[in-house]
Amino acid sequence: MNFLRNLIAAILGFFIAIFLLFFLFAGVAAMAGSDDPVVVEANSILELDLSSPIKDYAPKDENPIAQALELDNEKLSLDKIINAIENAKTDTNIKGISINTGLVGAGMAQTQAIRNKLEEFKETGKFIYAYNDIYTQKNYYLSSVADSIFLNPVGAIEFNGLSSEILYYKDFEDKYGIKMEVVRHGKYKSAVEPYLTNTMSTENREQITSFLKSIWSEVLEDISKSRKVSVENLNTLADNSEGRNATTAKNAKLIDEAIYVDEYEAKLENAAAIKPNMITLEDYIKSGKGRISSTAKNKIAVIYAQGEIIYGKGDENFIGQGIINKAIKKARKDKNVKAIVLRVNSPGGSALASELIWRELELTKTEKPIVVSMGNVAASGGYYIASNANKIVAEPTTITGSIGVFGAIPNVHSFANNIGINAEQVSTNNSANYSLFEPMNQKFYDLTKEGVEDIYETFVNRVADGRKMSFEDVNEIAQGRVWTGKEALENGLVDKLGSLNDAVELAAELAAIENYRVRSYPSYKKDFKDALNSFPFIRSQKETILKEALGAENYRLFNTVNNLKNNKGIQAKMPFVIDIK
Structure with a gap:
């Protein structure tokens, strides 16, 4: 009798669940269809904020519930950013671009690619302005493409040259008895060097110095061209930290003016020759400008x-x-x-x-x-x-x-x-x-x-x-x-x-x-x-908790160590x- 009762209850529970899921999906579909489309208004200025992590490719989450409930984290991808700037070149509604980003969530090569596309945008005759309270080095490199760069009067620019730091663990291994057994080929293959020694090898120092100088030369050449300051002078400025405040930065020609944000907004209005409408990069992409339309068969x-x-x-x-x-x-x-x-x-x-x-x-x-x-x-x-x-x-x-x-x-x-x-082993063979x-x-x-x-x-x-x-x-x-x-x-x-x-x-x-x-x-x-097990709000909540608990730098180290399980x-x-x- 109990078996029959439990069976009937299970069947009823199943159909109730199906019934509820049907209405949930119906509601989701209704919500999805009610989104107002993004319209690019006349006399708009495109706001470039690249603080979010940028991937080369960030496809939209295909989980329909996440899409409809807008649980999918907004993701910026390099291809959409490049396409958006390309479309803005010929978009009559876009008068110019304002770069106002706290950080740049892109790697150096991605940043250079975006900067090069902004150079192309300038060639159309439209303006690019940049403003910030504090410019990080990568942010300044990106922003230096602008026609005019503005800084908060009490702000600063980080312009010190490139550096890289590597941690070594040999003493830790010796002290605690936990080590990595290493086999490698390649005198420059220093992935495992920190486990073998407590100091940087000559070969590793050589290659790090080489590629840092190569990247820095690219940064300097681009900034030199845009700011009309020689590479030699830029290196001197970096040696002496001449961007440390607004006064030194202006004297060094790293910026054009030190002004407050309200004054910057007035300059944008003056550049647009009319009170402009501001549209974020994300909204511009949502409007369909994140892709290049084509009907070609090939x-x-x-x-x-x-x-x-x-x-x-x-x-x-x-x-x-x-x-x-x-x-x-x-x-x-x-x-x-x-x-x-x-x-x-x-x-x-x-x-x-x-x-x-x-x-x-x-x-x-x-x-x-x-x-x-x-x-x-x-x-x-x-x-x-x-x-x-x-x-x-x-x-x-x-x-x-x-x-x-x-x-x-x-x-x-x-x-x-x-x-x-003490561990003891028993084996059938001498392998x-x-x-x-x-x-x-x-x-x-x-x-x-x-x-x-x-x-x-x-x-x-x-x-x-x-x-x-x-x-x-x-x-x-x-x-x-x-x-x-x-x-x-x-x-x-x-x-x-x-x-x-x-x-x-x-x-x-x-x-x-x-x-x-x-x-x-x-x-x-x-x-x-998989869709149910990987709701975006669950993933983002986990990341948020870890970042708050560990701090941004330690969270990066945690991800590095955590990824070792895939090795x-x-x-x-x-x-x-x-x-x-």
Whole structure:
């Protein structure tokens, strides 16, 4: 009797749930349909605030409930920002652009790409003004493109040159008995250097100095051109921190005037010759200006590979061979897709996943031309998947190269001994087993080293074949060394310096087509279970709590350490987390 009663209750509960879900979705659909469209009014000024984290590609969440209830976090993507500025060039309703951003949530290469597009906007004769209370160095670099730069009278500019800091853990390991067992190939492959020593190696210092100077030279050249201040003088200003207050910044010609925000608003009104309507970048994109309209039949597929490379499916934040290879196959089989641009923004990761993606690209290259566009970073495994393209285009400030391999395994033998833990093993064979609680034995080390050497040799051969170079020539510039895009052009690792749009145009040229439209891949579709388990407000709440508890800098370190759980197998990864300040 109890069984029958429970069965009836379960059935009723099921139908009640279906009934409630039906009305929920109906309400959601009604809410979705009631959104007022964004209209770009006449005499508008486009407000550029780039404080939010910017990805190369940020597709809209396809969870319908999240969309309708507006739970999806607003995400800025580089492609939409570039498209919006491109559309604003010819939009008669847009009189000019106001740059007013607290921070710049883009990497250096992304920032340079946005700045270059703003340069194009200025060529139309429309104005660009910039205002801030405090300019960070990257923010000032972006804002220096403006016709006029304004600063709060009690504000300041951070203009000190570039620097980078790396933490070393050898003393910590010795003190607490928790260490990383390391096997690597490449004298510049310093991803694992902090576990082996407590000071920076000569080779690592050499490569960091080299790419920082290369990036800084790009920054100075762009600022020099816009502000009409020589590179030599800009370096002197940086040495002496001449942007430390509004007075010194104006005397140094880093700004035009020191004024308050109300005075800045009056200048905007004067520049527009009428009281302007202000429209945010996000709203301008929502109005449809985040894409370039085209009815062309031919397509160029842009496949975005962003994040660390992991073995598996992957998602919007991690490159997995599952989703990426599916996108490559889809573009290859589409008869209207005439060429493919692989946009790489990755420090690398799993060597196995990199090889699987490389293979899919190799198969595709026999049918359609492939051009790689490099973003902020396309290094190690990121370069591995780029190496066999017909052509490679990088931004001057792209971080690339790092052709090297390593394996790192945690070991707590000394720590376990210190706290009285002893591990005993029993095995059926005398194989090269590894235990977290025992020192790495020579047999295991030798086999791991052999695997690292094999993958390094494969990696170098992939690059040599793709770049039409000898093994010896690639090996000379490999060894895990990091290069900027500007340096990589000189040593043959890339073919051209330019933007994603330049890469698209080059792909169209290789495909011998003139009229085309761009189609973005991949599609990150979730099944119903995934959608329910990944509501945006749950994700954002988790991030908010962690950021408030840890602070922004510690939260970044937490993400770095947390991502180590994805490091399975031998890694082709960037030598370290680059945080340029």
